[in-house]
Amino acid sequence: MPTQTEENYLxxxxxxxxxxxxxxxxxxxxxxxxxxxSSVSDMVKxxxxxxxxxxxxxxxxxxxxxxxxLAVHIIRKHRLWEVFLVNRLNFKWDEVHDIAEQLEHxxxxxxxxxxxxxxxxxxxxxxGDPIPNAKGEFPKTTAIPLSEVQSKSKVxxxxxxxxxxxxxxxxxxxxxxxxxxxxxxxxxxxDDSIDIKIDxxxxxxxxxxxxxxxxxxx
Amino acid sequence: MPTQTEENYLxxxxxxxxxxxxxxxxxxxxxxxxxxxSSVSDMVKxxxxxxxxxxxxxxxxxxxxxxxxLAVHIIRKHRLWEVFLVNRLNFKWDEVHDIAEQLEHxxxxxxxxxxxxxxxxxxxxxxGDPIPNAKGEFPKTTAIPLSEVQSKSKVxxxxxxxxxxxxxxxxxxxxxxxxxxxxxxxxxxxDDSIDIKIDxxxxxxxxxxxxxxxxxxx
DNA sequence: TATAATTTTTAGACATGTCTAAATTAATAT
DNA sequence: ATATTAATTTAGACATGTCTAAAAATTATA
Ligand SMILES: [Mn+2]
Ligand SMILES: [Mn+2]
Ligand SMILES: [Mn+2]
Ligand SMILES: [Mn+2]
Numbered sequence: 001m002p003t004q005t006e007e008n009y010l011x012x013x014x015x016x017x018x019x020x021x022x023x024x025x026x027x028x029x030x031x032x033x034x035x036x037x038s039s040v041s042d043m044v045k046x047x048x049x050x051x052x053x054x055x056x057x058x059x060x061x062x063x064x065x066x067x068x069x070l071a072v073h074i075i076r077k078h079r080l081w082e083v084f085l086v087n088r089l090n091f092k093w094d095e096v097h098d099i100a101e102q103l104e105h106x107x108x109x110x111x112x113x114x115x116x117x118x119x120x121x122x123x124x125x126x127x128g129d130p131i132p133n134a135k136g137e138f139p140k141t142t143a144i145p146l147s148e149v150q151s152k153s154k155v156x157x158x159x160x161x162x163x164x165x166x167x168x169x170x171x172x173x174x175x176x177x178x179x180x181x182x183x184x185x186x187x188x189x190x191d192d193s194i195d196i197k198i199d200x201x202x203x204x205x206x207x208x209x210x211x212x213x214x215x216x217x218x
Numbered sequence: 219m220p221t222q223t224e225e226n227y228l229x230x231x232x233x234x235x236x237x238x239x240x241x242x243x244x245x246x247x248x249x250x251x252x253x254x255x256s257s258v259s260d261m262v263k264x265x266x267x268x269x270x271x272x273x274x275x276x277x278x279x280x281x282x283x284x285x286x287x288l289a290v291h292i293i294r295k296h297r298l299w300e301v302f303l304v305n306r307l308n309f310k311w312d313e314v315h316d317i318a319e320q321l322e323h324x325x326x327x328x329x330x331x332x333x334x335x336x337x338x339x340x341x342x343x344x345x346g347d348p349i350p351n352a353k354g355e356f357p358k359t360t361a362i363p364l365s366e367v368q369s370k371s372k373v374x375x376x377x378x379x380x381x382x383x384x385x386x387x388x389x390x391x392x393x394x395x396x397x398x399x400x401x402x403x404x405x406x407x408x409d410d411s412i413d414i415k416i417d418x419x420x421x422x423x424x425x426x427x428x429x430x431x432x433x434x435x436x
Numbered sequence: 437t438a439t440a441a442t443t444t445t446t447a448g449a450c451a452t453g454t455c456t457a458a459a460t461t462a463a464t465a466t
Numbered sequence: 467a468t469a470t471t472a473a474t475t476t477a478g479a480c481a482t483g484t485c486t487a488a489a490a491a492t493t494a495t496a
Contacts, residue, residue: 003452003453005452005453011443024473025473026473026474027472027473027474030475035453035455036454036455037473037474037475038455038456038457038474038475038476039453039454039455040474041474041475041476042452042454042475042476043453045475046452046453056472057461057474057475058460058461058474058475083327083466088336089329089332089333089336090332091332095328098326099328099329101326101327102324102325102326103321103324106317106321106324107320107321108316108317108320110309110313110317111303111307111317114307114308114309115307118306118307122410131444173465196440221464221483223482223483230442237443243443243444244444244445245442245443245444253483253484253485254445254484254485254486255444255445255495256444256445256446256484256485256486257483257484257485258444258483258486259444259445259446259485260445260446260484263445264482264483275445276443276490276491276492292489296437320494
């Protein structure tokens, strides 16, 4: 059984290794977990001894199948609890991440699966992130960042890449939520900012915001 | 903020000090938490420095108002989660204690209160134990152990004193649950065992079982 | 009241996870 | 290729919570 700390390391490595399963650097993990590189070095050694990651000194780390599976199941719990908090307890989408960070470490496979059933097997969490099933399989998604969209198209917001309250509050202010239809009016070459229209209201968003909004083209 | 370990100590001390707020001994705490007396000595010193307990060396400990309040709120969370697990997720009453031991340490007063509302402000948990409200006040109960009942009376089970699966399973086998009506037929002086009748079926229970069943006389 | 038994505390050690500072290795620039 | 810079690891320390073994205080017994 990994400790809570170990689980957080596995989750961070999963997040940082992306779809192409790149090697993850010590520094990247340290930044993600807001800890020091020396602490990461220590932990990485331990996870490697437990066969949860592959680790070659100075080369970075990658998850083993077992490590990946653990990480995915923690993410599953995190996202299911977020659904519970928003859909059943009426939390707002910007209030649930920190609570889910705690709940994701509760150990009971019975509990996860019953929670999943209670929530009617949701495929996406309140931020549009895919929820792996009990086998650890993610529902397929084809979303791309809003920052990569060509000019003059109509798109639909399907997910956000950040769970931070500051960002989510800002989206609320812009009237952007999961499912919102957005018309791209113009991409400004100078700073990659975008002019958009939502419900006939024209708005302007920076590239930093656009990068963290995932959409599908309509 | 107390750590999870500190919370468990406070909860143990609350449980052991009973209604009359007796002083709790080091050994009693050690036994309750399945740890060693020397560890308790260390922790008790720390909790005392944080003003969560009153501690005089060799004399035992008692909770301060602040310590009591913390303990009560952990118990509140424990019991609310147990209600959630049984009433919403369809767990059986003998399956929820260990999961609630984990969930009780989740930190978010918003969460507790929303959960309370979601569950419609229950007064008792699945084992009949009273659930303190947000102010830390317990609903009044006048239950007494079945072992203290006089012969030839009709009583109703209102709570159980043990959360252990073994005990709860045994009660299931006896067809005893919260609300069950029991007729006391005879108390056997020799071993304090009791002959009872439930739904016209006669049964025999030991004093160990009777001590852990709380009833109110009808 | 003196002695024995029990309870509690202290001393010293260990495991986990963190840190700073120093050493080592790898990457970059001249 | 060598020097500089950056990334990573190691060494040594600290905090938390645990343990065993020994010392001290309390309680029970004679
Ligand atoms: Mn989240
Ligand atoms: Mn999310
Ligand atoms: Mn319980
Ligand atoms: Mn209970």
